[in-house]
Amino acid sequence: MRLRALVVLLVVANLLYFAWARGGLAVFGIVPASMSQREPERLAQQIRPQLLNIGKDESAAPARP
DSSP states (O other): OHHHHHHHHHHHHHHHHHHHHTTTTGGGTOOOTTTSOOOHHHHHTOSOGGGOOOOOOTTSOOOOO
């Protein structure tokens, strides 16, 4: 009987974790960090981020076929 209760408890815990990880508990205000805005103070500290230019490194050796 205790083993059955433990299995049921683990299944319920896994279902709750799955719902939390997928954002299903957002209705209750419980949202994982990946779904909420992270580090908004860093975004506010950026100075002209539109000037950032990300390009391909031309000095890298070509890949062999």
